[in-house]
Amino acid sequence: SQTIHQWPATLVQPVGSPLSLECTVEGTSNPNLYWYRQAAGRGLQLLFYSVGIGQISSEVPQNLSASRPQDRQFILSSKKLLLSDSGFYLCAWSTSSNQPQHFGDGTRLSIL
Amino acid sequence: KNQVEQSPQSLIILEGKNCTLQCNYTVSPFSNLRWYKQDTGRGPVSLTIMTFSENTKSNGRYTATLDADTKQSSLHITASQLSDSASYICVVLSDSRNDMRFGAGTRLTVKP
Numbered sequence: 001s002q003t004i005h006q007w008p009a010t011l012v013q014p015v016g017s018p019l020s021l022e023c024t025v026e027g028t029s030n031p032n033l034y035w036y037r038q039a040a041g042r043g044l045q046l047l048f049y050s051v052g053i054g055q056i057s058s059e060v061p062q063n064l065s066a067s068r069p070q071d072r073q074f075i076l077s078s079k080k081l082l083l084s085d086s087g088f089y090l091c092a093w094s095t096s097s098n099q100p101q102h103f104g105d106g107t108r109l110s111i112l
Numbered sequence: 113k114n115q116v117e118q119s120p121q122s123l124i125i126l127e128g129k130n131c132t133l134q135c136n137y138t139v140s141p142f143s144n145l146r147w148y149k150q151d152t153g154r155g156p157v158s159l160t161i162m163t164f165s166e167n168t169k170s171n172g173r174y175t176a177t178l179d180a181d182t183k184q185s186s187l188h189i190t191a192s193q194l195s196d197s198a199s200y201i202c203v204v205l206s207d208s209r210n211d212m213r214f215g216a217g218t219r220l221t222v223k224p
Contacts (some may be wrong), residue, residue, distance in 0.1 A: 043116075043216040044156070044201065090155050098205070100146060103155025 002027035006091050006104035014112050019064075019078040021107050023091030026072065031093040032100060033074040035066055038088040050074060086111045113175070115139045116204050118215035126223055129192055133218045135185040135202030147176050147187050150199045150217070155199040159200075192222045 003026045011021060025031050035047040046059045047076040048066035056066050063082050067075045074091055088108055119134045137145070144163045148156035160169045160176040162185070171174050173196075175188045189196055202215040 041216075043214040044203075045214070087124060088153075092155070098143060100158035100161050101156075103157070105155050106153070108153070 002088065002093075002102065004093055004102055004104045005051055006089075006093060006107055008107060010108045010110075012110045012112060013081050015083055016080050019076070019081050019085070019109070021091075021109075023074040023076075023104060024072055025074075025093045028072070028093070028095065030054040030071060032093060032095075032097060033068060034092040035074065036077050036090040036092065038090060038106075040087075044090065048076070081111050083111050085109065115203055115213045116215040118200075118202050118218050120218060121216070122219040122221070124221045124223060125192055127192060127194055128182070131189050131192060131220065133187045133220070134136060134201050134204075135204075135215055136181050137202070137204045137213065139183075139204040139206050139211075139213050141207040142180060142183075143207045145176075145178055145185050146203040146205070147174070147185075148201040150201055152198070156201055157164070165197065188198075189220075194222050197218060197222045 006023050033050045036044045037047055038044050048056055048058055050056050050068045053068055053071055064078050084107055088106050090106045091104045094101045116137045125131050144161055146161045149159055150156040155172040159171050159174050162169050162176055162178045165178050173190045178185045199217040199219050200216045204213045
């Protein structure tokens with residue numbers, strides 16, 4: 001069966017520090033991969049998606065970047081965090097854009 | 113303006129009662145509509161996915177309806193349980209690749 005792992009579950013970082021969140025998927029190959037942010041009381045916002053290794057599409061301009069160094073690994077990064085980067089970050093995968101997405105348990109990021 | 117509007121924003125019901133959540137959308141062209149359940153601090157889990165030709169789809173005590181003409185969907189929960197307490201998110205996928213629009217969700221609380 002397929003599984004998706006995100007870590008860490010929670011993270012507290014100072015403003016201006018770098019960020020690296022990792023997401024890995026097991027049990028499937030060549031998945032579509034997604035990064036979302038969910039602000040408190042708000043809907044999900046798609047940040048990045050990838051349909052293959054090295055292929056990254058950005059949905060909104062921001063202080064973050066994404067990379068896909070391996071087929072089932074998706075990384076969300078920042079060189080310098082801002083206060084506005086606080087939120088709940090979710091990684092998801094799907095077999096194709098028309099299929100349901102399967103989400104990880106998220107990373108709660110707090111910027112101080 | 114968000115292209116997916118959910119109502120109510122929050123809802124409190126007693127255990128055993130039924131409830132209906134609404135989703136209105138303006139996304140076009142339409143590909144499919146999805147309902148997700150998100151427990152607090154967890155990633156969303158897919159409940160149903162409906163295409164243009166589907167009017168009703170059930171998943172246990174959850175029944176989703178879709179009226180593509182009026183661009184409305186509902187999620188009906190029968191005989192609610194305490195574990196149904198969660199946010200329910202409506203997502204509409206356009207025919208454009210990976211163009212997903214998320215509702216802000218309905219926060220459901222089931223009380224004993």
